[in-house]
Amino acid sequence: MALLEIRNLSVDFTTASGAFRAVDAVDVSVDKGEVLAIVGESGSGKSVSMLALMGLLPWTATITADVMEFEGRDLRALTPKARRKIVGKDIAMIFQEPMSSLNPCFTVGFQIKEALRLHMNMDRATRHKRAIELMDMVGIPAPESRLNTFPHQMSGGMNQRVMIAMSIACNPKLLIADEPTTALDVTIQAQILDLLTGLQRDTGMGLILITHDMGVVAENAERVSVQYAGQKVEDQPVYDLFARPHHPYTAALLAALPERATSKLLPTIPGVVPGQFDRPKGCLFSPRCAYADDRCRSTPPIPCGSELGLARCHYPLNATEEVKA
Amino acid sequence: MLKYLASRLLTFVPTFIGVTLISFAFIRMLPGDPITVMAGERGVSPERYQELMVQLGFDQPVYVQYFEYLKGIVQGDLGMSFVTKKPVWDEFFALFPATLELSLCAMIFAVGLGLPAGVIAAVNRGKFFDRALMSTALVGYSMPIFWWALLLIIVVSGWLGLTPVSGRISLMFYFPDTTGFMLIDSLLSGQKGAFSSALSHLILPTIVLGTIPLAVIARQTRSAMLEVLSEDYIRTARAKGLSPYGINGIHALRNALIPVITVIGLSVGTLLAGAILTETIFSWPGIGKWMVDSIFRRDYPVVQGGLLLIAVMVMIVNLTVDMLYGFINPKIRKR
Numbered sequence: 001m002a003l004l005e006i007r008n009l010s011v012d013f014t015t016a017s018g019a020f021r022a023v024d025a026v027d028v029s030v031d032k033g034e035v036l037a038i039v040g041e042s043g044s045g046k047s048v049s050m051l052a053l054m055g056l057l058p059w060t061a062t063i064t065a066d067v068m069e070f071e072g073r074d075l076r077a078l079t080p081k082a083r084r085k086i087v088g089k090d091i092a093m094i095f096q097e098p099m100s101s102l103n104p105c106f107t108v109g110f111q112i113k114e115a116l117r118l119h120m121n122m123d124r125a126t127r128h129k130r131a132i133e134l135m136d137m138v139g140i141p142a143p144e145s146r147l148n149t150f151p152h153q154m155s156g157g158m159n160q161r162v163m164i165a166m167s168i169a170c171n172p173k174l175l176i177a178d179e180p181t182t183a184l185d186v187t188i189q190a191q192i193l194d195l196l197t198g199l200q201r202d203t204g205m206g207l208i209l210i211t212h213d214m215g216v217v218a219e220n221a222e223r224v225s226v227q228y229a230g231q232k233v234e235d236q237p238v239y240d241l242f243a244r245p246h247h248p249y250t251a252a253l254l255a256a257l258p259e260r261a262t263s264k265l266l267p268t269i270p271g272v273v274p275g276q277f278d279r280p281k282g283c284l285f286s287p288r289c290a291y292a293d294d295r296c297r298s299t300p301p302i303p304c305g306s307e308l309g310l311a312r313c314h315y316p317l318n319a320t321e322e323v324k325a
Numbered sequence: 326m327l328k329y330l331a332s333r334l335l336t337f338v339p340t341f342i343g344v345t346l347i348s349f350a351f352i353r354m355l356p357g358d359p360i361t362v363m364a365g366e367r368g369v370s371p372e373r374y375q376e377l378m379v380q381l382g383f384d385q386p387v388y389v390q391y392f393e394y395l396k397g398i399v400q401g402d403l404g405m406s407f408v409t410k411k412p413v414w415d416e417f418f419a420l421f422p423a424t425l426e427l428s429l430c431a432m433i434f435a436v437g438l439g440l441p442a443g444v445i446a447a448v449n450r451g452k453f454f455d456r457a458l459m460s461t462a463l464v465g466y467s468m469p470i471f472w473w474a475l476l477l478i479i480v481v482s483g484w485l486g487l488t489p490v491s492g493r494i495s496l497m498f499y500f501p502d503t504t505g506f507m508l509i510d511s512l513l514s515g516q517k518g519a520f521s522s523a524l525s526h527l528i529l530p531t532i533v534l535g536t537i538p539l540a541v542i543a544r545q546t547r548s549a550m551l552e553v554l555s556e557d558y559i560r561t562a563r564a565k566g567l568s569p570y571g572i573n574g575i576h577a578l579r580n581a582l583i584p585v586i587t588v589i590g591l592s593v594g595t596l597l598a599g600a601i602l603t604e605t606i607f608s609w610p611g612i613g614k615w616m617v618d619s620i621f622r623r624d625y626p627v628v629q630g631g632l633l634l635i636a637v638m639v640m641i642v643n644l645t646v647d648m649l650y651g652f653i654n655p656k657i658r659k660r
């Protein structure tokens with residue numbers, strides 16, 4: 001049984017200018033101890049799909065799904081109270097902006113201990129000890145003296161470590177890291193990613209790593225799910241994806257990696273992710289796809305089989321050998 | 326922090342001098358002088374009038390009178406009441422606890438209802454409770470105190486007979502002022518029914534005086550909460566699995582309190598102004614009623630001294646509020 005199983009998840013926002021589908025028929029599944037990367041450009045619905053799972057979307061969002069299970073329990077059938085026992089304890093999440101994600105009015109110690117008090121039934125002294133231990137685990141120097149500092153007194157990298165300490169406080173079975181390093185300096189980025197993957201190995205938790213950096217994916221993930229304009233367009237183990245991308249969008253993302261560049265100029269994908277008003281009729285990628293034809297522009301493709309990485313494309317790439325075989 | 330306090334105290338000096346000038350000029354601008362008013366119907370002979378003018382120092386030029394007054398203040402002497410012949414200080418401190426008790430109750434009423442109402446309205450934005458509360462707050466905010474007090478007296482005291490109309494406690498009870506707070510003294514006296522009598526006398530004045538601050542605080546809390554609720558750290562709090570109380574009542578409210586504390590501080594001025602009217606309507610023996618009575622008697626030293634003390638109190642409250650920011654908003658503390 002998968003740790004997390006989501007099938008056919010869609011999220012619609014009611015906006016002043018009409019309904020907008022930010023996530024469209026996405027499947028996500030994560031096994032125990034697995035590292036799944038979700039990649040895609042800005043606006044492809046990566047955050048929204050995870051926030052839907054966490055129940056953190058505003059009331060303007062309508063969430064529909066065929067299956068939404070954590071450890072076999074239907075998350076949608078739970079009362080808000082029962083759901084809060086899982087969210088924050090067994091499923092934890094880290095956000096992109098460490099500075100604004102911590103409450104400026106409370107010390108970091110308070111914010112770490114809060115989760116312990118809520119879910120772990122620890123007394124004050126045990127909480128204190130555990131908080132120091134957690135801060136030590138995430139590499140915060142002099143943890144004991146840092147307990148009483150406020151977020152604004154520390155750097156972004158330190159704050160992100162605090163966020164991580166907070167999220168792993170209750171030994172979650174699944175950790176969702178939503179672009180945990182985007183707001184940080186390049187040198188700090190690698191440290192934070194090492195920390196996350198190290199913690200994942202040590203604790204055996206499942207990890208969903210959201211990023212738009214294919215380099216990060218290559219180094220840290222086991223399986224990759226590529227999202228585009230709210231849809232999942234491809235899903236493969238990381239090695240196969242890099243070796244044989246099936247969806248033209250995945251191929252374009254890979255071609256944009258510096259180490260794969262064949263000329264001095266990096267190839268970029270022309271155009272942007274379609275928004276609320278410019279969604280194409282057929283394949284959502286067709287305005288930017290080098291292989292698009294009339295069929296692409298008129299008929300939306302459905303996902304291929306798993307031998308083709310579930311690619312949502314009429315003309316999947318690198319298909320010949322497998323299909324013959 | 327000490328340096329900050331000192332610099333703030335320094336800015337009080339010009340304000341303080343301004344207040345002495347205004348209070349000094351204000352009472353002299355009213356028509357009628359104290360001697361004629363004190364003499365009343367009987368009148369006063371021109372010789373006696375001259376004698377009194379000299380005795381009270383009114384024969385001197387106005388600027389000399391002002392400097393005499395300032396000199397007194399610097400030495401801590403606010404003068405004596407023309408009417409009672411008692412020092413202004415003594416009268417002030419005898420009456421101040423009554424005003425303080427009423428104002429504190431009004432503040433507790435306003436904050437105790439206004440904060441939760443604002444929080445609930447913000448959390449249920451656009452729903453029925455929110456709309457009902459905001460329209461009520463608008464009405465409460467624009468309600469003339471006088472009219473509101475009379476309405477309450479007619480309905481609650483008159484028709485329903487639930488509360489007394491005036492005073493601090495029923496005449497049946499007598500006990501010494503230990504603290505000056507009727508609620509506490511009545512308890513200390515151990516007399517049966519004294520406390521509930523004191524309490525029932527407080528209810529209507531508290532509601533009347535607290536209504537405007539209540540409306541202001543509820544509205545400010547709501548708008549501050551709405552702003553805070555869209556912050557990232559609220560999403561973090563929800564991701565932790567906190568209950569709605571933990572999210573709204575602790576994480577959000579703590580941040581929303583910063584602007585709310587400001588309006589609470591500002592309402593203290595409004596509250597003291599409102600106390601003057603409220604005390605007069607309910608015959609509440611506090612400094613508000615004392616000021617009004619003194620103005621009618623042209624009791625110059627009392628009006629001057631009373632206004633000055635009220636102004637100083639407002640300044641102290643504002644300073645306290647500034648200091649409170651530091652405790653609520655850690656970003657300011659380390660300045």
Ligand SMILES: Nc1ncnc2c1ncn2[C@@H]1O[C@H](COP(=O)(O)OP(=O)(O)OP(=O)(O)O)[C@@H](O)[C@H]1O
Pocket residue numbers: 013015020022040041042043044045046047048049058060179212275
């Ligand atoms: N509360 C909301 N109301 C309306 N639209 C929203 C809301 N939140 C997100 N969206 C829209 O949903 C789409 C997907 O957003 P999402 O944040 O999931 O993108 P993302 O893939 O996480 O991008 P990024 O890499 O920038 O984080 C975007 O077009 C965004 O404008």
Ligand code: SF4
Pocket residue numbers: 247248249283284285286287289290291292293296297301312313314315316
């Ligand atoms: S369906 Fe057509 S347009 Fe869409 S990705 Fe495939 S080839 Fe490109």
Ligand SMILES: [Mg+2]
Pocket residue numbers: 046047048178179
């Ligand atoms: Mg995002």
